[in-house]
Amino acid sequence: MTAELPATGAPFDGTPVPAPRLRDRLGTALPWRYVTRRLAGTAALLAVLSVAVFALVRLAPGDPARTLLGARGATPDALAAVRARYRLDEPLAAQYGHWLLDAVRGDLGVSIRTGADVTAVLGDRLALTVELVLLGFAVALLVGLPLGVLAGLRARRTSDRVAQSLGVVALSTPAFAGGLVLIYVFSLLLGWFPAYGTGDGGAGDRLLHLVLPAVTLGLAVTGVLLKLTRAAVIRELAREHVTFARARGVPTRTVLTRYVLRGTVVPVTTGIGLVLAYLLAGTVMVEQVYALPGLGQLLVSSVTFRDVPVVQAEALLIAALICLANLATDLLHPLADPRLRPAQTAPRRAKRQA
Incomplete structure (x- = not known):
């Protein structure tokens, strides 16, 4: 059995070198200065x-x-009281x-229309919207990524043109039009899925309604x-290392998984x-379209009633x-591609000695 080679600069004595821990790998890929800069940039953007x-x-x-006062009588005394409050x-x-200080503390005010706490109202609607976004994201990944890989591997062929045509149709179709077509086909004609609402059953019924x-x-x-x-995929297939691997007779599946997909x-x-x-x-x-009580419907009704x-x-x-x-995307890039990892700066003591 061949012993593992030691780290650079260490004497070789036949002792296997332990693999780096997950914490060390994360520290190498995401130095704390890099993460701090990204967090500071996100905070500045939010401000x-x-x-x-x-x-x-x-x-x-x-x-x-007058908007806050609503339909009540807008007398001078009432307006002055609302402005002071x-x-x-x-x-x-x-x-x-x-307003910003209250928002940071979690106090977002009181709804004019219902008189309920805004934080509680958003909390009730947020769960449904997050579920809908995650399910829609899963649909996009399951359909878009395989079709994109197929179109890239079969570039300028019939399957590529068909996949691109389907993508253009899906992208150019408004959400309300696509929703009405799906309701008509899968709810009214076939009766497979409910047409609106979130259901009144358990998790299975809620998932069926979503x-x-x-989609x-x-x-x-x-x-x-x-x-x-x-x-x-097309760009990675034209890389020199991919061409060299294919010329050496490396199996197509290996080239696709190890070189092409990793580069994308x-x-x-x-x-x-x-x-x-x-x-x-x-x-x-x-x-x-689907009468779902989420953040989107709340935003429309809130704008309507000001x-x-x-x-x-x-x-x-x-x-x-x-x-x-x-922010999550920026932090994932160095983990996915070592070439994008920030350069490790030498310690100040070493710089002074140099």
């Missing part, structure tokens, strides 16, 4: 988005005090500071993943981050979820 959300709602036509008589910078909405949401982004995967991880994961952002935005229309606290809180929540998805 900018919070300013944009607050400013856009405040710059909307109409008096915020919600600090609308203070400068915009002070209003933003109070099948058609998830509608996932098919809308399948074309994006298909195009990205196809382009990445980074561009595909970048596209996945964008797909997650699109899925979060697409839930607004899908939840309206429920300012709910609109602000939900816009900030969706922005935070998108930023977290992009």
Whole structure:
């Protein structure tokens, strides 16, 4: 039996070198300075988005005090009381500071329409939207990635043209139109799935009600993943090391799994981050079509009734979820491709000695 070679610079004495621990591997791929910079960038982006959300709602036509007062009599005394309660008589910078500080502490205000706590309202709707997004994401992966790999391997052939045509049709079909077609075929004609709602049974009944909405949401982004995967596969097939491996007679399956698919991880994961952002935005229309009480339906009704606290809180929540998805994508890149790992800086003591 041949002993494992020791690490560079270590004397060879025949003792096997232990494999690096998972913690050491993560530390090499994701140095704490790199992670800290990414977290700081995400926090700065969230701060900018919070300013944009607050400013856009405040710059909307109409008096915020009259909006908060609702259908009640807008007497001068009532308007003054509402302005004092919600600090609308203070400068915009002070209003933003109070709102952001309360949001960080988890206090998102009270709904104008229902009088319920906004944090509790969002918590009740968030679970359904997350389930819908995850199921739609699974549909997009299961359909888009295999079709993209097939189109890349069979580039400029009949199967490639068919796959690309299907992707274009799925991408160009509006969510409400695709949802209505699926409801007509699979609910009214075949009777396989429910047409609307979340059901009143257990987890199985809830999953059955979310099948058609998830398919509608996932098919809308399948074309994006298909195009990205196809382009990445074609680019990797043209690499020199792939050509050399095929010339040596390496089996096609080995070339595909070890070289081609590994090289497509980074561009595909970048596209996945964008797909997650699109899925979060697409839930607004899908939840309206299927009458699902999620964040999308709540946003539409809140904008209709000008429920300012709910609109602000939900816009900030969706922005935070998108930023977290992009952050996760940035942190996955160094783990997937060693070439993208940040360079290890030498210790300061070693630099001084040099």
